[in-house]
Amino acid sequence: MSATPDEAPEPPVLRPLLPALLALFGIILLLNLISFAFGQAPLTTLRLALAGTWGTPYGIGQVLFKSTPLIFTALAFEIALRSGLFNIGAEGQVALGSLAGGVVGAHLPAGTPWPLAITICVLAAALTGAGVALIPAVMRARLGVHEIISTIMLNRIVEVLLPFLLVTVLGAAALRTVEVVPGAALLKLDAVFPALRGSAASVAFPLAVGLAFGVDALLRRTRRGREMRWIGINAAACRAEGIDVSRRLVQAMLLSGAIAGAAMVATVLGYKGYYELGLGAGAGFTGIAVALLGRGHPLGIVIAALLFGTLQQAGLAVNARVPKEAMDVLAAAVILLVAVANRAAAKPLTQVTPVVAPPAPASEEAAS
Amino acid sequence: MDAPVIRLDAVTRRFGDFTAVSAAEATLSPGEIHAIVGENGAGKSTLLKLAAGVLAPSAGRVLVGDDALSPATPAEAIRRGVGMVHQHFMLVAAFTALENLMLGAEPVRSWGRLDLASAREKAQAIADRTGLQVPLDAVTETLSVGERQRLEILRVLYRGARAILLDEPTAVLSPLEADELYTTLRALADDGATIAVVTHRLDEVARFADRVTVMRRGKVVLARPYARAGAGEIRGGDLTRAIMGGEPPLPFARPAMAKDAAIVLEIKGLSLTDAGGQRRLRAVDLTVRQGEIVGIAGIEGNGQSELVRALAGLEPGATGRVAVGDRDLSRLSVRARRASLGVVLEDRHEEGLCQEATVGDNLVLGDLGDRRDGAPAFDEAAAITRRMQRFDIHPADPARLAGELSGGNQQKIVIARALDRLPRGPRSAAVLAQPTRGVDVGAAAAIHAAIGEAAASGIAVVIISADLAELRKLAHRIVVMRRGEIVQSLSPEATETEIGRAMLGQEAA
Known part of the structure; x- marks a missing residue:
């Protein structure tokens, strides 16, 4: 436990963009999965959507x-x-x-x-x-x-x-x-x-x-x-x-x-x-x-x-x-992905041990 | 089960870039009351939370007995007999005391039915043994602050803790309740328990601690045994110097006040009945002269908060007359009142600061668009700079978020806002509730100096404080409130016992 590694310094520019990139990657993956289920070859739907x-x-x-x-x-x-x-x-x-x-x-x-x-x-x-x-x-x-x-x-x-x-x-x-x-x-x-x-x-x-x-x-x-x-x-x-x-x-x-x-x-x-x-x-x-x-x-x-x-x-x-509702699914997925990615980005990536929060936030004077 | 020795072995804790505790060593032993003192932000609470498994160390080890506390969680800590009482109570307001007590460790019978009877039996046994009496069937929100505190300690004991770590337990207690608490803690320690207390009040250290650890900027700067009752190896001055990292601040010089000074603040027949029909204020009469500092003492919940709120104009149901100079404020809005009456409410987090707004924004909260008769429009930038300088707010960066500042500097913001706006002289008054609550020695001295300066410039000042030493130091006159009334007026030379008696309503001998 005492061996929890020190938090590594984050590249300062990439960090805020990380959630957006993760979300983008996620929806591309999901789009492919959905279109695959409708019998489309990989990437064709994406190509069509972009076009x-x-x-x-x-x-x-x-x-x-x-x-x-x-x-x-x-x-x-x-x-x-x-x-x-x-x-x-x-x-x-x-x-x-x-x-x-x-x-x-x-x-x-x-x-x-x-x-x-x-x-x-x-x-x-x-x-x-x-x-x-x-x-x-x-x-x-x-x-x-x-x-x-x-x-x-x-x-x-x-x-x-x-x-x-x-x-x-x-x-x-x-x-x-x-x-x-x-x-x-x-x-x-x-x-x-x-x-x-x-x-x-x-x-x-x-x-x-x-x-x-x-x-x-x-x-x-x-x-x-x-x-x-x-x-x-x-x-x-x-x-x-x-x-x-x-x-x-x-x-x-x-x-x-x-x-x-x-x-x-x-x-x-x-x-x-x-x-x-x-x-x-x-x-x-x-x-x-x-x-x-x-x-x-x-x-x-x-x-x-x-x-x-x-x-x-x-x-x-x-x-x-592919039914156009697939895009509604993607829109919903974007919200979820961004929410998750934001939460994840807010925590140090190297944190291994589960964070146990006190029963109620004693946020003020956390450092006193 | 014997109480465990808790040893912090070169423990470091970082929050992002900020190192709250740096390579700290401390040993908490059974049978002792161990005081941890230091300024706000010195790392006292963090140290305690590390010892209780609430926070995991970034480096170093926390040993409970012979083994490292692993995983570093409160659950593991309590399993090993270490429990923490947080600064802000962690109780469910709508539960009864008994339900709060067993929350998370409920004894159950078959089919998962709660076994209230055995919980009550166990709780009562602990209460009888330790003297921690709490009405078990009362709904928690109806309990007094002192009772809630006892309930918190009882809960930790109920969970089997033999080491009890308390974070600023006396901050919300009256002096008498605090003494009672320490009596209980002493009994527990004599019984072999390990007790650690984070506190701001050095007199408590002098009177009750067996051992003291002083922290400054995340480091342990002093760790010594401390014989009680003032006959110690460390004198108060040494302690203060260790905390501040330098000479202790100059003692406060109460500004002189002319005997026949004009009356500035006049409160007459101020009464307030709350929504539940309870009379909170009963015809309060109080006059404060030019340059006078009046201290209001009283056990919490005897109308002090309501008095401040009524003066500020936040209680529309209040009746009676409030005047500053020759200006009758009774019918004016909050905004109109604050031009001649500066108010600091008691809870800076709840009603003083916008933590996620900048320091600059907080310094002018409510001042935007202010225009005095004939004066030019409010100059925001100038006001922010002046207030930061006059009250020495650190760091001096108006673009910082207020929530990032230490408690002392947050309090300076609130005080600066209330005092700086007032015109000097006999046309202004200030009412400050708990001006230095939870504030370190250095910031408290700065705030006291600002209050003295305000009075010296002719402002009539009222201070409400749970800290009797503070009132005796600052005030020209101390009045005692009990059950919504002002019952007695005392000189600042009165002893704490005399004031305490008046607070409790016991006749002076």
């Missing part, structure tokens, strides 16, 4: 398009998380925000100039997303109702509210809204980069990347954002020092909801031109995984979103040979 995503300009455009709403929802989750809140409600916030943006966009005067039209649509979507988030925010700040429960429940409510609204109030027969006015449609990226022709990627992607850095700046540099982070670390200390904790929590939740609502920029304004039931579904939950993989760094979130966007697009590319 359908990063292999062509069109594929790249599609990856960017799929990633865009994920960046929004990941940022929404991130803001709440840093403030110590779990906003699981992005799903409902995206859906209702998209509906509101689509409806407003459709009812604008036909000749509305694009800067005005887009601003109004996005504002409508963001405000609606924030409105959805307001309910759990107030319930949490005033009554102490836990936001995980209230946001999950709200997702279900929105889920049934949407078809109801579409059919009754909006009188839509096809469970979709009318097309938005031309001014509200976002510029497609292929107008700037002709190589991306045909792909659905729009300027929403660079907007989302910009937003990622904007959110980071908010949390790091502004009073509001910093106080939100401090509350996420120790709300009791913040309360004792006179920070208005309830107000900041409500603000964080509203901002989170607004950003989730604005994800419709990518789906409605940048792609379809209208809202239909189910558009953007799943983005809310995937955004949680993206935010956790991104580890609080704006670039990390963008890269994680691109990874998940790649998997989604790859699913379509391989669908003829």
